[in-house]
Amino acid sequence: MRSSAEASLHLGANTSDGARSVALGAMLLVCAVALGLVESWLLVWSPVPWLRIGLANVAVLVALACIGPRSALAVSLLRVMLVGVATGTLFGPGTVLAVSGAVCALVAMLLVRAAGARFSIIGWSVAGASAHVLGQFLAAALVTGSAAIVSLVPVSVLASLFLGIATGLIARPVISRVMPAV
16 A cells, blocks of 8 residues: 555656646647648649648657557547638538548558557558548548549559658657657
């Protein structure tokens, strides 16, 4: 049995760890929203209007690696909502596509993460990027009632492989710096 002093020290450690996780989650959410807004502004100059880089997913990868799946889900879905509010697209078809992509990406990253050390953060990112694209196209086909949009899937998945690698390469050094602080 612990003495009251030991119990309070133990409680303080948990509170501190919990506070760090919440603070890190909040910081990652802010980063994800900022990167999401930058990407939405970059779409104006994009030669391919449906292709996004996926920079906001760096924050989701960091959350998944450093503070766990629930925090990664919160960062991902709250980012979608806050960017939707900021851009005036919340509750539109774009939100349906964004949520579909975000959920599919996180599920894929969790599955690859569960496979163990065979996959690095870059593997998580590639799986997430590919699943994001597939989830969005499935949602788009359902929203539009047309399967014609599926013709863009091969090119989009190919692009997602390269963009997933890039996102993973950006996330890897961030995770290595953040992990010791958590």
